[in-house]
Amino acid sequence: MTGRLRFAHPEPEPARSRVWPVFIPFAGCPYRCVYCAQDKQTGQGDADLTDVLRNMEQDLDAALADGRGPYELAFYGGTFTALARAWQEKFLNVAGGYRELGLVTRVRCSTRPDCVEAEWLSALRDMGLDMVELGIQSFDDDALRKAGRGYDGDLARSACALVKATGLALGIQLLPGLPGDRPGVFRDDVHQAVLLAPETVRLYPCLVIRGTPLATLWGHGLFMPWTVDRAREELAAALPRLWEAGIRVIRLGLPPEGTLAEHILAGPWHPALGQSARSLALFEIVREKAAELDTPPALLEVPRRYQGELFGHGGDLVEKYAEIHLDKTLVRYVGDAYFTLSGR
Ligand code: SF4
Structure with a gap:
């Protein structure tokens, strides 16, 4: 953990x-x-x-x-x-x-x-x-x-x-x-x-x-x-x-x-099928990582190139992110090539 x-x-x-x-x-x-x-x-x-x-x-x-x-x-x-x-x-x-x-x-x-x-x-x-x-x-x-x-x-x-x-x-x-x-x-x-x-x-x-x-x-x-x-x-x-x-x-x-x-x-x-599938795939990756944290997530830093797809087509993944205690206020888009997920 x-x-x-x-x-x-x-x-x-x-x-x-x-x-x-x-x-x-x-x-x-x-x-x-x-x-x-x-x-x-x-x-x-x-x-x-x-x-x-x-x-x-x-x-x-x-x-x-x-x-x-x-x-x-x-x-x-x-x-x-x-x-x-x-x-x-x-x-x-x-x-x-x-x-x-x-x-x-x-x-x-x-x-x-x-x-x-x-x-x-x-x-x-x-x-x-x-x-x-x-x-x-x-x-x-x-x-x-x-x-x-x-x-x-x-x-x-x-x-x-x-x-x-x-x-x-x-x-x-x-x-x-x-x-x-x-x-x-x-x-x-x-x-x-x-x-x-x-x-x-x-x-x-x-x-x-x-x-x-x-x-x-x-x-x-x-x-x-x-x-x-x-x-x-x-x-x-x-x-x-x-x-x-x-x-x-x-x-x-x-x-x-x-x-x-x-x-x-x-x-x-x-x-938007392709974008929607990519977004869902990314959500599953984030969900798996969140499960490895000791505590609920406090901040998710996301490479800027994924800004358009993180929350899905028309924001249809907002509720799914809420299930893993992540919302838009806990996400920051960064110039880095890596995602960083920090616990509370
Ligand atoms: S071989 Fe390919 S391009 Fe030709 S009819 Fe079948 S699916 Fe269509």
Whole structure:
């Protein structure tokens, strides 16, 4: 027991480089997954790769002329490694040209775990690919089968291992709350992700989006998505486990881009879901520390960068802090990088 505790927030430092996304909606996808609505997320229809490449070059040229950058170029929204190989080469060659000019520092793509193959992945690495983000969604065989993903947990794990063995950085995307979800599946998926030690993780709780097969299932009462509260609590529990393993969590919930918001029929969507989950995770960290004190807390010093998230979205954690005898008068925001919790 102690009267004063100093501790750091467990979140790893954010990446310094900015990501320049190049969307290729549904390009290369072997079929449309039941929940997926890349068209609504990106506000773009099926990708015409000629247009995508032309727009990418025009926009990067403009950035170069304006002296903006550097950027990490990211091919998102489809299955990059399943595009016609000539297209993959073309995109990476063009990216390589901007790398030589200093505008692009790194290139990443997103793809499915059943669309990576050792020899071609090495070839892509040699053409300048640095990172692969795998849309794993879950490692649970049953959840994967019911979501119609067409692969099992073993394949998902070996695809992650292959990306790392090829010398590429690994990103893992999980989609909790899929059809076939059961209590504990997401917690186990997070555990598996920690064991695979990716550089980044994205967590997108499953939403019901208009026009998807999942919307039909939901309309017939055959699928029930998570609530916002459940998503917030599950994400908040996952965050410290990922952070403490040195894994950066680069996205919590789908961003309100394109025409997404107007097409969400059900599920845990809230524009502040990510912030709210981060705040709850931080509260649990503070609560654990407060339990280590000899006396109720008298003062909590908080690094200024967490000022906006300490008491939650719209102050929704004020009551929870009151339960551990902390209120706004006992909190001071400081220039320090550490939290300090002092007892009375
Ligand atoms: S989830 Fe991924 S693989 Fe499935 S349709 Fe969407 S972009 Fe394609």
